Amino acid sequence: MASKTKAAAAKGGEVLTYNQGTFRNSALVRQQTLAAYLFMLPALFFFVLFVVVPMVMCLVTSFFDYRMGKPLTFVGLAQYVKMFQDPTFLKALQNTFILVIVAVPAVTAFSLWVSSVVYQFSAFKRSFFRCIFYLPVVTGTVAVAVVWKWMFNKYTGLINYVLGATGIIHENISWLGDARFALGCIILILFTTSIGQPIVLYIAALGNVDPSLIDAAEVDGANNFQVFWQIKWPQIMPTTLYILVITTINTFQCYALIQLLTSGGPNHATDTIMYYIYYQAFKLNDYGYGDAMGVVLAIIIAVLSAIQFKVTGSGATD
Amino acid sequence: MKKQLSLLLAAGMAASLLAGCGGGTSSTATDSSSASTATSTAEATAESTTASGDGLTADITMWTYPIGKFGDAETVNSIISKFQETNPGINVTVEYLDYTNGDDQVTAAIEAGTTPDIVMEGPERLVSNWGAKGKMLDLSDLWTEEATADIAGVSQSVVNACKGADGNYYEYPLCMTTHTMAINKDLFEAADALQYINEDGTWTTENFQKALQALKDSGVDTTMIVYCGGQGGDQGTRALVNNLYSGQFTNPDHTAYTTDSDANKKALQQLLDWSNEGLISYDAAAQASDELQLFANGTIAMTLCWNASNQAQYASSVTFTPMAVAFPSDDGVPELCGGIWGFGIFNNGDDNKAAAAKEFIKFLCDDETQGPESVRLTGFFPVRASFGDVYTGTEDEARMAEFAGFMQFLGDYYPVTAGWAEQRTAWWNMLQQIFTGTSVDDAVATYTETSNAALASASA
Known part of the structure; x- marks a missing residue:
């Protein structure tokens, strides 16, 4: 040794x-x-002060009937029981899982694909594309939501105009007001605002892959797919793990887009757990119930993150 | 070891989410601790605020929603300057809220024990929400016999709206208005539909339908929208439903929501039928602000969300003549929703600051010069009979006279009904259900059950 x-x-x-x-x-x-x-x-x-203490308070108050103007009453697990009998919460849970299941793989795969192309460009072109894809991230959520809301507008929106002009639709569609399309629209917007950071990270990670390993593999006759799968993919695994975990958490916490665009409608078609937590805590001042939902959401995210660590081998490079 | 570290990392990330959820409640665990925090804060600040001689000395804060020019810092600062000419020891700091985040800011402040001294808004917030939850100070001493009689001289419902269920007054009102509809007069003229509207701006349900048909026949693509994408401007859809067949939103003593009455269900069915016939449209993605924008740019022929303030706001951007009209009713006698705005004081446990806050409120509302000027700044009408027509001789005289005519149709002020916040969400969800296939009976039953359960819970 x-x-x-x-x-x-x-x-x-x-x-x-x-x-x-x-x-x-x-x-x-x-x-x-x-x-x-x-x-x-x-x-x-x-x-x-700002994470552990509130976290503990959130956990503790989830066992209380804690509402503005009412005496604090210990209710044990009643909030948790109520939660799983609440059809709106269950619908929000379902919608949140759909968001995660669709958006996370889509964001990760698309980011990897774009990065695989962009990282080979010259420094100037690489920076240019990084800026383009990162723009939705640095643009305020409110501004992004306003633009999308205009594009999805039933009467004056760009999307209906284009689809109508090309004969694809014959009647305007209320994209955000129709339960068949609303969640899909949210996923699309979430996708565009989520890909910026993963693309930047993947470009950096791919740029750090040891070129001698790629050269050696190519000398040994490896094709492009084999080079990617056997050489690059293991090398960028820590980045992939980070992207998966962060995108999952961000998607689970999807709130602002819902608040700004649909208020959870139509017919709860776009309710998410985070929005429902906000609604219970800030609109109805039922803090105990909101906290209980927060605890459940945190547990779900922790479990999913642990699974992601397990599946990706803790992000270790082989 | 790596796996343990990884799991720890995952738990940490989840924990930060949990912390985010608890953020809103991080300052206080209980209401009692909230109260003690507020008290200790008050005690600490009381040291810097003392009564001296005839004048009070205090630093007070006011949070105001964007009610006319009370959302304009320059205007409010000039009012404060005038106030300080007679009250040099009272400093007023103002923070401007908006209707998107304002309630959340107040909720967070209540839980953190950092509420302002004064807040400007309506009884649905000051009385039936924060007042009912014990967060507001009783303002009964401002409600002198003279003031009460003066306000009752305009409308007894204003007096009732400012009084909580416990008999305390939690709001001192400044101004009021009625919410109306508005039509694009040019489109109505072109469609020969103005004939269906009476001179006083009222119309019957039957004539309303004829007007819709005339507009469609003249080529108007979208006559009006039943917007139900959220609670913004929901008084418009409520008033439309209640007026079509003279239904009531609550019972007279505000102890039950009565949307499940035959009259209301008939109105909802009528709206659905008109929608199916293409006479009107509905949009589950639009709120009143979206609908107003569509009205202002001429896309639709009517808006359900109109008042003097909105007219002033959109006056410069419309290229047609907007005309305020009442909501259509089967008997031609509408009952319009009212808006009341005034001031409340948060119970921060500091008598000196509360006294200073009351002085400022009295200056804003009661001062013989500033009172009418305050009303003019809101763009609405005075709640005090003694003020008379505050717009006489101003450039707004003719414009405001148009809206003053609708004050006679002011209906019951029901937004003080308990469970209001939950009802509002249930309302637009109900409309969404009705327009997407749920039967009127089922949707209304769900709404009524939800709203009355919230009412019972809030009243318990």
Whole structure:
């Protein structure tokens, strides 16, 4: 086993040695650990204050009947029981799963496809396309929603105009007001606003694949598909895992588009769990029920993320 | 180890979601702690606000929804400057809300114990929502016998609307209006449909149908839209349904929603029939703002969401003559929905600030010079009989006279009914169901059950 020795100057000028990252001087280890924690402390403070504490409060209040203007009453699991008897919640859950099942693979696959093409371009063209695809991300959600709402407008919308002019439709369609199309429209908008970050990440990841491995594979007679599947795909697996997890979480949390475009309608066709949480907490001031739904959503996301880690081998490069 | 780390990472990400959900409630776990937070905050700030001599000294805050020019910082600042000429010790800071996020901001402030001193809006929020939940201060001392008689002189329903179920007044009103429809007069003239509208702006349901037919026959593609994409401007669709066959939205004492009456169901069926015949349209993606835009650009011939303020807002952008009309009714005598706006004070536990806030409200509403001017700034009508016609001699005199004529048709102010927030969502969902195949009976039954259950829960 090759031995790698490094010298490090300790505080008192003492020269210490370690083999393969194993420190022999426990005092130095303690010192460095303490320093690490001190560096983490500011972030940790805010993490505890703004993430852990609200998280615990959310969990605790989900066991209470907690509504504005009413006394706080412990109800045990009643909110959770109510939730699974609430047809609107179940519809929202179903819609959310449809969003995730359709949008996440579509976003990931499309991003990978675009990136595979774009990363081979010259630096200028690569930057240009990165900007184009990232534009919907940096554009405010409200602005994006307003533009899409105009395009989907039943009476003056661009889509109806084009489809009508080309004879594809003979009667205007209320795209966001028709249960047959509304969720599909939301998925389309979500798709366009979600692909920016994955494309940028994939372009970076593909650019970091060791070219010597690709050259070697090609010399050995590998075709394009084999090069991608055997060389590039394993190398970008950590990026893929990150994209899958982040896109899944973002899709599960789809709220703003619903709030701005459909309010969950028509007939709850576009209700999502996050929108329903908002509705219960902020419109009806039923915080306990909203918190209970938040807990369930968090559990679902945690489980799905764990599955994604498992399936993708924890994102490790082989 | 890697797997454990990965799972930990996944749990952390999920945890951050959970934290997001709890964000709205992070400041207080209970109402009692909320109250104590508010009290301690008040005690702390009270040190910097003391009564001195004849004048109060306090820093107060006001949150206002965009009610006419009360949404304009320059205008409000000039009012504050006038107020400070006689109350130099009271500083007023104003934050401007919008109807999209305003309620959420107030809800978050209530839970965080950071509510403003004064809020400007209507009884459906100040009285039946925040007041009923114990968040507002009783303003009975502002309601002197003289003021009550003066306001009742315009409409007793304004007095009733500002009073909570517990008998306390949670709002001191400034202005009011009636919500009407409007027609594109040019299109109606071209279709020879103006003959169906009476001189006072009323029309019967029968004549309304004739007008719809005339418009269609003249080539108008979309006469009007029953919008039901959300709660924005839902008073328009409510008024249309209630008036067609003289139905009532609630019972007289506001203890039950009565949309399941035969008159209301007949009206809903009539709208569905007209839609099926192509006389009207419906859009589950549109709210009142969308419908108003379509009216303003001439796409549709009528809007259900009109009042003096909307007319002023769209006056410069329309290329036709908009004409306010009442909602059609079977007997030709409409009952129009009203809008009331005024001020409430959040119960922040600081008597000194509350006193200062009341001084400011009295200046805005009662001052013989500023009171009428405040009303003019809203673009609506005074709730006090003693103010008379505040638009006499102004450039808005003729325009406002058109709307003043509709005040005689002001109906019951039912938005103070308990369970209002849940009812509003149930209403547009009901319309969506009716226009997409659910029978009127079933959709109305679901709506009524949901709304009355919310009413019972809120009243418990």
